[in-house]
Amino acid sequence: ETGVTQTPRHLVMGMTNKKSLKCEQHLGHNAMYWYKQSAKKPLELMFVYSLEERVENNSVPSRFSPECPNSSHLFLHLHTLQPEDSALYLCASSQDRTRLAGGFNEQFFGPGTRLTVL
Amino acid sequence: GQQLNQSPQSMFIQEGEDVSMNCTSSSIFNTWLWYKQDPGEGPVLLIALYKAGELTSNGRLTAQFGITRKDSFLNISASIPSDVGIYFCAGRPLSGGGADGLTFGKGTHLIIQP
Numbered sequence: 084e085t086g087v088t089q090t091p092r093h094l095v096m097g098m099t100n101k102k103s104l105k106c107e108q109h110l111g112h113n114a115m116y117w118y119k120q121s122a123k124k125p126l127e128l129m130f131v132y133s134l135e136e137r138v139e140n141n142s143v144p145s146r147f148s149p150e151c152p153n154s155s156h157l158f159l160h161l162h163t164l165q166p167e168d169s170a171l172y173l174c175a176s177s178q179d180r181t182r183l184a185g186g187f188n189e190q191f192f193g194p195g196t197r198l199t200v201l
Numbered sequence: 202g203q204q205l206n207q208s209p210q211s212m213f214i215q216e217g218e219d220v221s222m223n224c225t226s227s228s229i230f231n232t233w234l235w236y237k238q239d240p241g242e243g244p245v246l247l248i249a250l251y252k253a254g255e256l257t258s259n260g261r262l263t264a265q266f267g268i269t270r271k272d273s274f275l276n277i278s279a280s281i282p283s284d285v286g287i288y289f290c291a292g293r294p295l296s297g298g299g300a301d302g303l304t305f306g307k308g309t310h311l312i313i314q315p
Contacts, residue, residue, distance in 0.1 A: 191246065
C-alpha cells in the first residue's frame with residue numbers, strides 16, 4: 084500500500100466514449116502527476132500539478148484533460164481516444180519543495196489504470 | 202528532451218547471483234531514483250540519491266550517484282525469487298524545480314532462472 088490509489092484499475096472504452104480516471108493520495112503531498120506507460124517505452128510525463136495549479140503539460144493531445152480539484156485528488160478526463168492511447172496510466176504524488184529548500188522529489192506511484200481503447 | 206540510457210534491457214540470472222544495472226545521461230542530473238515495478242502495479246521507490254558520489258544501501262540493494270552526475274548504478278546482492286520485476290532509473294535534471302516530473306529509463310527486466 085503506497086498511499087496512492089487509482090480507480091478504475093482496468094477500463095475498456097470505445098473511441099467515442101467519455102470516461103474519467105481518478106487518483107487519490109493519502110500522503111499529505113502537494114504535487115500530483117499523470118504518467119503514461121506504453122509497452123517498451125519509458126514512462127512519459129503527461130501533466131504536473133503543484134498546489135492545485137498545472138505547472139507542466141508535455142504536449143499532450145487535447146483529448147486528455149486533467150483536473151485537480153484539491154491537493155488530494157487528481158482526475159484525467161478522456162474523450163474520443165484513439166487505439167494508440169491504450170496504455171497503463173499512472174498517477175504519482177510528491178511533496179513539492181522549492182529550489183531554495185532543496186528540490187527533493189521522491190514520487191510515489193499508484194497501481195495504475197490499464198486502459199484499452201477499441 | 203532529457204534521455205536516460207538504462208542497461209541492460211534484460212537479465213537472466215540464477216538465484217543467489219549478484220545483479221548490476223546502470224543508467225547514463227547526456228546531461229547533469231541532481232537527483233537519481235531507482236524504482237521497481239511488479240506486473241500490474243505501479244513503480245515502488247527503492248533508493249533515492251541526491252549528492253554526487255553518494256552511496257546508499259537498502260537491504261541487499263546498493264545504489265550510487267556517479268561523480269560526474271551523469272550516471273548511477275544499482276546492485277542487488279544474492280538475488281532471490283521476489284527480486285523478479287522491472288527496475289527503472291529515474292532522474293531530475295539540474296535545471297529542475299521542486300515539482301518537476303521525472304525522466305525515466307526504459308527499464309531492466311530481471312528474470313531469475315530456477
